[in-house]
Amino acid sequence: MREEMLEKVKGVIEEEIRPLLAMEGGGIELVSVENSTVKVKLRGACAGCPMSQFTLVNFVEATLKAKIPEIKEVIAVDE
Numbered sequence: 001m002r003e004e005m006l007e008k009v010k011g012v013i014e015e016e017i018r019p020l021l022a023m024e025g026g027g028i029e030l031v032s033v034e035n036s037t038v039k040v041k042l043r044g045a046c047a048g049c050p051m052s053q054f055t056l057v058n059f060v061e062a063t064l065k066a067k068i069p070e071i072k073e074v075i076a077v078d079e
Contacts, residue, residue: 005070006033012067013040017060021046028060036072038064052076 013030021028026046031039040060046052053076061074 002033005068008068009033009038009064009071012064016063016067020059021055026055031077036070038071038074039077040074041078042076 010030013028018028021042021044024046025044026049027043028046029041029043031041033039040056041047042049042052042056046055049055056074056076061071064071064074
């Protein structure tokens with residue numbers, strides 16, 4: 001189950017989230033999936049952007065929750 005969840009999250013990030021962030025000069029790295037929490041690092045333009053929290057909640061988290069209902073939250077972690 002845990003490995004299955006990790007693969008689902010990786011797939012959504014690769015296919016739907018990363019390409020759109022890249023169009024704005026940003027990026028995302030999956031750090032971990034623990035229970036129902038996904039931890040990511042925002043990269044590139046997203047890392048220092050004042051709108052990064054908005055992007056995290058309203059795009060990254062919303063997309064993952066829509067595709068994988070088991071996801072409860074997405075957290076950005078620092079280096």
